[in-house]
Amino acid sequence: MxxxxxxxxxxxxxxxxxxxxxxxxxxxxxxxxxxxxRSTVYRILELLTRHGLVTQSRLxxxxxxxxxxxxxxxxxxxxxxxxxxxxxxxxxxxxxxxxIFERHGFRLGAGDLTLEGLCVDCAAADGGRxx
Amino acid sequence: MxxxxxxxxxxxxxxxxxxxxxxxxxxxxxxxxxxxxRSTVYRILELLTRHGLVTQSRLxxxxxxxxxxxxxxxxxxxxxxxxxxxxxxxxxxxxxxxxIFERHGFRLGAGDLTLEGLCVDCAAADGGRxx
DNA sequence: ATGCATGCAAATTATTTGCATTTTC
DNA sequence: GAAAATGCAAATAATTTGCATGCAT
Numbered sequence: 001m002x003x004x005x006x007x008x009x010x011x012x013x014x015x016x017x018x019x020x021x022x023x024x025x026x027x028x029x030x031x032x033x034x035x036x037x038r039s040t041v042y043r044i045l046e047l048l049t050r051h052g053l054v055t056q057s058r059l060x061x062x063x064x065x066x067x068x069x070x071x072x073x074x075x076x077x078x079x080x081x082x083x084x085x086x087x088x089x090x091x092x093x094x095x096x097x098x099x100i101f102e103r104h105g106f107r108l109g110a111g112d113l114t115l116e117g118l119c120v121d122c123a124a125a126d127g128g129r130x131x
Numbered sequence: 132m133x134x135x136x137x138x139x140x141x142x143x144x145x146x147x148x149x150x151x152x153x154x155x156x157x158x159x160x161x162x163x164x165x166x167x168x169r170s171t172v173y174r175i176l177e178l179l180t181r182h183g184l185v186t187q188s189r190l191x192x193x194x195x196x197x198x199x200x201x202x203x204x205x206x207x208x209x210x211x212x213x214x215x216x217x218x219x220x221x222x223x224x225x226x227x228x229x230x231i232f233e234r235h236g237f238r239l240g241a242g243d244l245t246l247e248g249l250c251v252d253c254a255a256a257d258g259g260r261x262x
Numbered sequence: 263a264t265g266c267a268t269g270c271a272a273a274t275t276a277t278t279t280g281c282a283t284t285t286t287c
Numbered sequence: 288g289a290a291a292a293t294g295c296a297a298a299t300a301a302t303t304t305g306c307a308t309g310c311a312t
Binding site: 058060062077079080086088092093095096099100103104105106107108109111113114115116117118119120123 | 189191193208210211217219223224226227230231234235236237238239240242243244245246247248249250251254
């Protein structure tokens with residue numbers, strides 16, 4: 001256990017439900033541990049992910065986002081307009097999962113699903129028309 | 132209309148349902164038009180996307196895949212093991228879309244959903260256990 | 263002829279890797 | 288003191304951009 005690892009963990013734990021990029025984590029940690037290097041953060045996040053303490057998601061952009069692994073699995077709804085992220089409980093997806101298995105023999109993973117669309121506020125501002 | 136644009140279109144049209152990366156398109160086109168530049172292909176793909184003739188998808192990796200836009204909307208099931216891509220008709224998602232709107236006020240877009248999991252074959256090879 | 267499209271090279275962004283140098287156990 | 292973790296700098300990979308030139312209309 002190294003101070004770098006503790007700080008990365010603390011940073012993720014400080015904002016539960018927040019999806020931080022490696023670079024964001026690096027910046028936050030750097031405030032308290034100037035010497036830390038970006039690649040160290042990447043390596044730690046990879047390690048934590050491999051051990052199941054952290055989950056990765058690709059929220060539509062080309063950047064990977066990290067968050068502390070939860071007990072209750074969930075997926076992500078990303079608003080294409082404001083980029084807000086809403087959590088979607090895994091249970092809501094179970095019907096779809098069943099149907100996909102029946103029709104395609106495809107076993108939907110426990111892994112993160114990222115679904116894009118329009119959040120309540122943006123839909124309202126838009127007159128609720130197009131997505 | 133330029134020869135480059137025609138060739139990019141032809142390349143995508145040659146393999147309907149295939150998800151090509153910009154680089155793959157570039158390589159194919161290059162065989163018939165040596166001088167074409169990668170950035171030209173990127174620009175053309177971006178143009179075609181903006182005009183709705185082509186759709187982009189992020190199939191889990193950090194590379195963007197392109198395909199000719201279809202009349203019938205569909206989503207993608209990507210096997211995490213063999214990276215095979217299965218198309219999922221939009222209709223299969225309609226129940227989920229409805230539920231998500233009722234519970235979260237979130238309007239799931241027509242855009243591509245990419246769902247990861249295990250395809251039939253990989254699940255079989257795996258004894259159907261874990262994902 | 264005018265302007266948009268292309269080619270080229272260089273910049274960007276996100277991430278990874280080799281290697282020498284600390285740390286941790 | 289051995290093994291693993293870190294820092295640094297350079298390498299990669301995918302994509303974008305500025306600018307001079309060339310082709311389409």
